[in-house]
Amino acid sequence: LPSTILCRAEFSRRWCTLQDGVLSYYENDRNAVPNGEIKVEEMVCLLRPTTRRRPGSPSPPSRRIESTFEVYIESERLYLFGLESPDSAREWLKSIAKSFVHPRAEELLALDFQRIGRLRYKGGLSLERAQEGWFALAGSVLHVCSEAGERQEPLQLHKLQELSFLGVPALRWGLAAPPAEAGLAGRTLYIQGERRLDFLGWVHAIQKAAGSSGDNLSEQQLTESDVPLLVDRCIDYITQCGLTSEGIYRKSGQNSKTTSLLEMLRRDARSVRLKEGEHQVDDVANTLKRFFRDLGDGLFTGRWGQDWLRATALEDEEAKIGEYRRLLGTLPTVNRATLKALINHLFRVQRFSGENQMNTHNLAIVFGPTLFQTDGKDYKAGRVVEDLISHYVKIFNVNDQEMKKQQDEIMAIMKMREAASSGTQQAGDFICTVYLEEKKTEAEQHVKIPATMTAEELTFEILDRRKIVMKEKDYWSCFEVNEREEAGR
DSSP: OOEEOOOOTTOOOOEEEEETTEEEEESSTTOSSOSEEEEGGGEEEEEOOSOOOOTTOOOOGGGOOOOEEEEEETTTEEEEEEOSSHHHHHHHHHHHHHHHSOGGGGGGGGSOOSEEEEEEEEETTEEEEEEEEEEEEETTEEEEEETTOOBOOOEEGGGEEEEEEOSSSEEEEEEOOOHHHHSSSOEEEEEEOSSHHHHHHHHHHHHHHHSOOSSSGGGSOBOTTSOBHHHHHHHHHHHHHTTTOTTTTTSOOOHHHHHHHHHHHHHHGGGOOOOBTTBOHHHHHHHHHHHHHTOSSOSSHHHHHHHHHHHTTOOSHHHHHHHHHHHHHHSOHHHHHHHHHHHHHHHHHHTTHHHHOOOHHHHHHHHHHHHHTOOSOOHHHHHHHHHHHHTHHHHTTOOHHHHHHHHHHHHHHHHHHHHHHHTOSOTTOEEEEEESSSOOGGGEEEEEEOTTOOHHHHHHHHHHHTTOOOOTTOOOOOOOBOTTSSOBO
16 A cells, blocks of 8 residues: 655655555655564554644644554554545555454444554453453544454443543543443443553543543533533532522522632543532532533523423413423433433422522522523523423423432431531431342332441341341341442442
8 A cells, every 4th residue: 555655844754555464664665675664463552643733833723734643563662654635644544453453353443433452451350360452442432342352332431430540550440331231330441551652642542532522511521321420510519418508509609619610520520529618509509500501502402492492382281391391302312311410400409499498480590591591581491491390290201219219318318417407417427328138219228327337237227117027047138339339348
């Protein structure tokens, strides 16, 4: 596959060929002896940078060079090639990748990858021995193919529960994967690098892909239920600490603290932990509102926003609910999941309107202009939010079990806060969900766990609640399992 490699200021012009598993480069097309060569079997990683600038040159976006690709080899060397057109660069990269990637992993070649290569990894139930696998990073999805040619479930990097660089060099993360998609409620994957140069490139690329990448909802770090982690963090904190806070969402927090917190959450919500005493409820509430107001395409999207507003004119209540449900189905997955999470939260907030003075109407006045990104003069935006909260159960098809679970969680939180305000709660107390014999909604109990409680005491507490009498030869065990079911004891 002969071609002329482009010579830019930092490049040297070379005539290159890819033949019989060897990439050779010559002074020109008349030379018979190559200046150098790269054996495909020595390659460990191929990279197509999204942008390339000249060293030390602050080139504007319009002058970015996209027609480059990189080749990493086992001896810790990096080769950078550039061509006159992106199409030529892609053709070269595709041809080299086809020779480089093992036939068992050739499925990865069909991906629009930014980086592809081989690494050692441990994961699932096989943590004793590291095996070599083929990895391809395409957008925010990491694809893995084992040395035996088995294609692993794609890893949605936006949904990582944890990502840590161990510096060995090794990389570890925990992935929150829905059971229906991966067959596991969660898994931990360790990636190991034998060569520092290409491995650090993988680390940087994965960290970048796992972070938020833009202003739209789908570009945010996500929970396994497709809700932006930023939204989930704020809602969870306000549920724990602010349900009874007077004027919640109506009062403005400090602008500087809101700006700082929003920047941190946008950068990496996964690493942010909101703590009572360190963060004020109104600052967190203001952060959530600003996030929605600044969304690139809005929560209701530019395409469907006006349809939501027009639905308020329907006089028949059932017809209006039906239209809202239809419009809900038109939203992208992340927008739909986020809207449900937010309205569910506001539904909870208004149930404490006696304490927080924020009934459905007051919340709608605040969130209507925020979610529709308007100046507040059009009453229809507030009317949509008021309708969504008032008819939350019907519009979002919430069943009795979901409602009961929400009520139990709220009651548990309120009891804990009452205990804290009266001084009867000890430091270290927390609310825990406990299941008796099987993980089903009807078998769960929300229990306040003091720091001094033993497993035996917890077991007896649950048995007493369910009115189960211990017999002489009965043996009960208590298992602690982390949220993603990755570990237990």
